[in-house]
Amino acid sequence: MATLNDVAWEQVFSKLPVIEQIKKVGYFDIKASDLKAAADREPRHLAKIDYESNRPSVFVENELNVLAISNSSYRIGRFNPFFKLPDWNLESSKPVSLQPSTNLETLSTREISSENAVIYSAYSSSMIEHFCEEEVVPTVSGRMRTNKFSFSVDSYEHQAQYVEVNGAQIEIDAGFEGKSSFHIFEVKNSISSSFNLRQVYYPYAMWREVIKKPVRNIFLTHSNNYFDFYEIQFQNSLNISSASLSKHVRYSLGVNAPTKSEFEKALQELSNVSPSGIPFPQADDFDRVIDLVALLMASPKTKNDLAENYDFDPRQSDYYLNASRYLGLVESFDNSTYGPSALANIIYSKNAHEKKAFLMAILMKVPAVRNLSKIWSKDGSKPSLDKVIQILENLPDTSTLADSTKKRRAQTVMSWTAWLRNQMDLSQISDVY
DSSP states (O other), rough: OOOOHHHHHHHHHHHSSHHHHHHSSEEEEEHHHHHHHHHHHHHHHHHHOSGGGOOOOOHHHHHHEEEHHHTEEEEEEOOEEEEEOOOOOOEEEEEOEEEEEETTTTSSSSSSOSHHHHHHHHTTTEEEHHHHTSSEEEEEEEEEEEEEEEEEBTTTTTOEEEEEEEOOEEEEEEEEEEOOOOEEEEESSSOOOOEEEHHHHHHHHHTTTTTOOOOEEEEEEEEETTTEEEEEESSSTBBBBGEEEEEEEEEEOOSSSHHHHHHHHHHHHHHOOSSSSOOOOOOOOOOHHHHHHHHHSSSSSSSHHHHHSOOOOOOHHHHHHHHHHHSSSEEEEESSSEEEOHHHHTTSSSHHHHHHHHHHHHTTTHHHHHHHHHHHHHHSSSOOHHHHHHHHHHHHHTTTTTTHHHHHHHHHHHHHHHHHHHHOGGGGGGGGG
């Protein structure tokens, strides 16, 4: 599926000598007005490539990326501004649990649907002070222009390229100042596997020139009531590619795990998952399913919206939308726009542990997951992928799949069952499923 940005950037490359100029001098600078004329699309949409998965196909094919160098111009080159985040292993590391403030009626842990709500929830529960290891005060947020600064960025062959920036627009989600440091936060209300370092480096480069205190860069993500804090440190303050992860802590807000009785109640209240006309999905990361539904709770979206604005590539948008529809959590309004189902609206209005109980119950209602869960609990060890394939071969909606497709779907069943088991010891409730 080609996104609007894919099409627009193809137009730019067909009308302007981008590749030729890059081969000749190493980069191609373009004014926002020329970019808009060539692409017939707003430059701010074209240049907003926050995740590696958002890269337009013509960039991927030619190993290119784009950076703002002023408020009205951009540089395209063979540099790599993306930083990969580590996977979180829930089995080996447990989150730090903090309690929400009990005297703030306007803050609810039930619906953290915006980046501002993420910041308010993290601040009011003392997560931010816990991570920063000092008392802090919110002092800065919003859009602003950078001063003049320069830096180097590595190419895909690890060759440094020099970039000069003057008056580029940046947006700081939140800045907190303490006695020892100034902490700049970039916030995402969804899972991220990578992000564009521009989002933290440009504010860092600006503020380190105007204050005396050290500037700390924190990338904060929220998903399913988990808050992941990543502190990014630049080993060389003049090289954006010298970024490294110096600290990572995952927090949970309040009670996140359901009780046995809550899970049993959810199982009893939900009907079986029996989608009409939707094939068994391929979407291994169930947390991403939860995230996608949360994004649609804020407002209906198209596949293009998801592929351009969140950490989903076009193929993933399709896979995870189908998985959410299969589970009864998402509906298609007009074959192009998607939003939450009535069931999703009910589930996502509950508190964190009740919501998780219902999401677990939905998975348990999937015959393949339920069957694998029983075998896993009975044997006391993780079943082989061949065992999952055998389960799929004996179910009506998966028995006729091609062998290669069964293997991919089996991986999804394995991942969903593992997610389910990470939430609760299912051997304790085997009698209810």
